[in-house]
Amino acid sequence: MSADTVPDADWGTVTGWGRTAPTGALVVRPRTYEEAAVAVRDCGVRGAVARGLGRAYGDAAQNAGGAVLDMTxxxxxxxxxxxxxxxxxxxxxxxxxxxxxxxxxxxxxxxxxxxxxxxxxxxxxxxxxxxxxxxxxxxxxxxxxxxxxxxxxxxxxxxxxxxxxxxxxxxxxxxxxxxxxxxxxxxxxxxxxxxxxxxx
Incomplete structure (x- = not known):
């Protein structure tokens, strides 16, 4: 999966609320359940993890080199x-x-x-x-x-x-x-x- 093949996706830096340990990931912003399913299916070996509003204190919802689904x-x-x-x-x-x-x-x-x-x-x-x-x-x-x-x-x-x-x-x-x-x-x-x- 790449930013070129997924609608509304780009590479970005992801952190938690504490802004420690930033990582780079393909941030995918699904607008439908089907888009979420495609992102999970095509995410590759690094997998995908869902993310909400990013208020976790630690490094939750990060996936260095993989996909992060912005579920908002x-x-x-x-x-x-x-x-x-x-x-x-x-x-x-x-x-x-x-x-x-x-x-x-x-x-x-x-x-x-x-x-x-x-x-x-x-x-x-x-x-x-x-x-x-x-x-x-x-x-x-x-x-x-x-x-x-x-x-x-x-x-x-x-x-x-x-x-x-x-x-x-x-x-x-x-x-x-x-x-x-x-x-x-x-x-x-x-x-x-x-x-x-x-x-x-």
Missing amino acids: GLDRVHAVDVAGGTVLCDAGVSLHRLMEVLLPLGWFVPVTPGTRYVTVGGAIGADIHGKNHHVSGSFTRHVLSLELLTADGRVRTVTPGTPLFEATAGGMGLTGVILTATLRLQPVETALMSVDTDRA
Whole structure:
């Protein structure tokens, strides 16, 4: 695979949020699931790894000399079940975008890290946690299913309790490219906050 044979691909330098250990890779920006599948199929011996918004502190989502799939072009919210409290979205959707869509409907994801600028796929791949980890657990505890593009070119529906789900949750993208996810949501009862202040 080369930048000449893949639409919207070029060689570039990739780093994590900490900007340590930059590497050169073919950065592919798929806009469809089919383009992602072609990139995975044609990636060559160095393989391909998916990348979200690049907020990992270390060197996650780097592939020196290989392909890195920038998944932020696959960023659709497909369906929100307001009655059931679930959302189906692409892996490239940011938590910021989910806030924009879900909060007016009275819902949000139960676990958020220190930034809203991470993708759903990255949140699953890193199995992120927030300040409420002791109560709500990590992000993948609230994933009902996901669609995973594996190295053999197949798209698999993966659900909690299966070995492939357990390997993908926190697997840093090494089991395949997450395409979509269905998430269980948490109701937001009000935009107001009650604060008690105790003075010593």
